Amino acid sequence: MDLSALRVPVIAAPMAGGPSTPELVAAVSAAGGFGYLAAGYLTPDALREKIAATRALTDSPFGVNVFVPARLDEQRQGADVEAYRGELLAVADALGVELPQPRWDDTDHFADKIDLLVDDPVDTVSFTFGCPGAEVVRRLQSAGSDVVVTVTDADEALAAAREGADALCVQGSQAGGHRSTHRVDAIPNDLSYVDLLREVRSVSALPLVAAGGIADGREAARALSLGAVAVQAGTAFLLADKAGTSAAHRAGLQDPALDRSVVTRAFSGRPARGLRNQFVRDHDAQSVPVFPVVDQLTKPIRAAAAKVEDHQLVSLWAGTRWQGLRPAAAAEVVAALAPVDDRRR
Ligand SMILES: Cc1cc2nc3c(=O)[nH]c(=O)nc-3n(C[C@H](O)[C@H](O)[C@H](O)COP(=O)(O)O)c2cc1C
Structure with missing residues (x-):
């Protein structure tokens, strides 16, 4: 075309x-x-x-x-995925989900x-x-x-x-x-x-x-x-x-309390723009630049939150013109x- x-x-x-x-x-x-x-x-x-x-x-x-x-062998060097996994254990526990061990393939x-x-x-x-x-x-x-x-x-x-x-x-x-x-x-x-x-x-x-x-x-x-x-x-x-x-994403996009679109690695390890909800506020600073390993790590949290339509713990991808x-x-x-x-x- x-x-x-x-x-x-x-x-x-x-x-x-x-x-x-x-x-x-x-x-x-x-x-x-x-x-x-x-x-x-x-x-x-x-x-x-x-x-x-x-x-x-x-x-x-x-x-x-x-x-x-991206080459995972290069990403693996120096990236402390275990430390980030440790940071996420409390939120995973609260949702009753297990976090996977990192996979490097x-x-x-x-x-x-x-x-x-x-x-x-x-x-x-x-x-x-x-x-x-x-x-x-x-x-x-x-x-x-x-x-x-x-x-x-x-x-x-x-x-x-x-x-x-x-x-x-x-x-x-x-x-x-x-x-x-x-x-x-x-x-x-x-x-x-x-x-x-x-x-x-x-x-x-x-x-x-x-x-x-x-x-x-x-x-x-x-x-x-x-x-x-x-x-x-x-x-x-x-x-x-x-x-x-998803319903949680749709709800987040229409929640007037979420008033900032920011770039974060919190959900996936790669920089991505979305609304600054609780997960971003709590974890943005600790994430590590490893993709898609971090994405897989946070997946059970996002899936459990989406199931109960909790838009504070899912990725609410949105550009600057969402309002x-x-x-x-x-x-x-x-x-x-x-x-x-x-x-x-
Ligand atoms: C929810 C969501 C998922 C996206 N997934 C992809 C993707 O899988 N591949 C891709 O090339 N771009 C993806 N993008 C980025 C878009 O291709 C595009 O660059 C972006 O949406 C343009 O900015 P806008 O959201 O302000 O229109 C995604 C964007 C959003 C909002």
């Missing part, structure tokens, strides 16, 4: 952990935009099922987003997911947390997919271009969810998509998709006027009817994000 040729230049961001669903992808493409499934945290079998379910709902092209694994099954996507290609494969390697890019392109790499600075953009990516998703610091820094232990910059479009454009002529804090058609028009071919929004879709956002979000049909969200100039036509 040529992302610069969308009827409405609005992309529903891949949102791992539940919000991205086949139904959301189908509704967004029916409204003229483009949708992604999120492969992160899924088993390869679950990903295969979601791709099939999406195809059963729509003939439109769609994408799949994959997490690039690729629990996200990167290679199997790539094999699956080569065997059964989708329109576009995007990557976050790194570049997948030139060989992976070549295999996916030979299978007929376009490859997009998410970047947060000019160096990452250069690396993605060197590997042969077809387009870049430029993710600014206002973005909800994980920051796509290519190193787990990187201190994320605070550049907005506006700054980043300029930086990345100075080193690459690839088509650029803008992401991070884009919540209305005016902002989308601004991104396009700065050279983006489309905008990618996540937070704006979290309360959409077809999104699989004022209301439940809406996915098509309404696409229409609200359509660049204002398009709507005037």
Whole structure:
């Protein structure tokens, strides 16, 4: 798919952990935009099922987003995961759950997911947390997919271009969810998509998709006027009817007492932007930069809290533009994000 040729230049961001669903992808493409499934945290079998379910709902092209694994042997050195585990024992006890022992293998099954996507290609494969390697890019392109790499600075953009990516998703610091820094232990910059479009454009002529804090058609028009071919929004879709956002997440997003969106490693070990709830207040300072090991450590806590709809102990991923979000049909969200100039036509 040529992302610069969308009827409405609005992309529903891949949102791992539940919000991205086949139904959301189908509704967004029916409204003229483009949708992604999120492969992160899924088993390869679950990903295969979601791709099939999406195809059963729509003939439109769609994408799949994959997490690039970071080297665990490097992360393991010096990171005191045991100490963080110790910090979390009291909250786990209170919820009646056991915390797992850290696992140091690729629990996200990167290679199997790539094999699956080569065997059964989708329109576009995007990557976050790194570049997948030139060989992976070549295999996916030979299978007929376009490859997009998410970047947060000019160096990452250069690396993605060197590997042969077809387009870049430029993710600014206002973005909800994980920051796509290519190193787990990187201190994320605070550049907005506006700054980043300029930086990345100075080193690459690839088509650029803008992401991070884009919540209305005016902002989308601004991104396009700065050279983006489309905008990618996540937070704006979290309360959409077809999104699989959990009840606890939905409640947290609408709790006026939670009034700060912050970047934290507390839940997963990677920097991610979400609302500052009790878990973030209590544990942000102690977390260690190890992903997805910390994510697995906190998973039973998040799952138990989600079950009882306690939004103080789950990750409430949200970008800086979450206030004022209301439940809406996915098509309404696409229409609200359509660049204002398009709507005037
Ligand atoms: C709940 C949530 C989950 C996300 N999961 C992913 C993901 O799996 N892969 C990815 O590339 N980006 C993910 N993102 C980031 C989005 O791709 C995008 O950069 C971000 O949502 C844009 O900022 P906005 O939330 O302000 O619109 C996620 C964002 C949110 C809010």
